Amino acid sequence: MSSPAETAPFVRLRHFLTRDALGDSQRSAAQQTMSPEFERVALSPGWRAQVRLGAIAEMSVLTLSSSLPLRERDIVIAELSRLALRILWWEGLLGPGLSPEPAADVVAAILIEISAAGLLPEGPAGWMVLERAKALLQRPDVVQALRGDAPRRDRLLLQLVAAEARLVPLIV
Numbered sequence: 001m002s003s004p005a006e007t008a009p010f011v012r013l014r015h016f017l018t019r020d021a022l023g024d025s026q027r028s029a030a031q032q033t034m035s036p037e038f039e040r041v042a043l044s045p046g047w048r049a050q051v052r053l054g055a056i057a058e059m060s061v062l063t064l065s066s067s068l069p070l071r072e073r074d075i076v077i078a079e080l081s082r083l084a085l086r087i088l089w090w091e092g093l094l095g096p097g098l099s100p101e102p103a104a105d106v107v108a109a110i111l112i113e114i115s116a117a118g119l120l121p122e123g124p125a126g127w128m129v130l131e132r133a134k135a136l137l138q139r140p141d142v143v144q145a146l147r148g149d150a151p152r153r154d155r156l157l158l159q160l161v162a163a164e165a166r167l168v169p170l171i172v
Contacts, residue, residue: 002051003047003051003054003055004041004042004044004047004051004052004055005054005055005058005059007041008037009032009035009037009038009041009042010038010041010055010059012032013029013032013033013038013059014059014062016028016029016032017029017059017062017063017066017068017076018062018066019066019067027072029063029066029068029072029076030072030075030076030079033059033075033076033079033080034075034079039083042055042056042083042087043083043086043087043090049087049088049090049091050114050117050119052087053084053087053088053114053119053120054119056080056083056084056087056121057084057118057119057120057121057122059076059080059121060076060077060080060081060121060122060123061122063076063077063080064077064122077121077122077123078123078124080121080123080125081120081121081123081124081125082125084120084121084125085125085128085129088111088114088129092107093107093110093111094129094132103141103145104136104139104141104142105136105141105142105145105146107133107136108133108136108137108142108156109152109156111129111130111132111133111136112130112133112156112159112160112163113159114129115129115130115133115159115163115166115167116159116160116162116163116166118166126163126166126167127167130163130164130167133160133163134160137156137160
């Protein structure tokens with residue numbers, strides 16, 4: 001399998017969200033998202049972090065377009081956000097995690113790229129990651145590193161604008 005999206009837990013959740021499944025999809029979607037099996041697959045180091053984040057983001061898009069009641073939709077989005085944040089933490093991108101934390105300018109660049117690429121679930125995780133990236137961009141060591149690299153600085157600025165544009169609709 002090339003992605004967690006092809007595994008049984010993700011396929012089941014997709015069926016619940018698109019109403020392809022029998023049973024009470026309204027409650028089953030939240031239960032499936034919170035199941036240990038879903039978490040195990042979502043956090044499995046067998047796939048790169050970007051692939052896992054992409055699969056989680058895809059589920060969040062399906063959740064937002066689903067016919068789930070608002071309460072159930074919020075539960076699913078919150079759980080998907082939690083899983084995405086755990087992946088980033090394990091990668092050392094939200095502070096010291098299981099992996100050593102890279103340099104602050106590298107972390108800021110990765111977080112902005114992930115946000116701009118739409119690899120985060122809709123909701124609070126996107127805002128938290130973007131706020132962390134902005135805070136890192138204000139550190140003196142990051143300012144100094146980017147001051148000497150104009151192409152990288154310009155690319156990050158464009159990606160930051162794209163990431164913020166993706167999150168603006170969530171304010172309303």
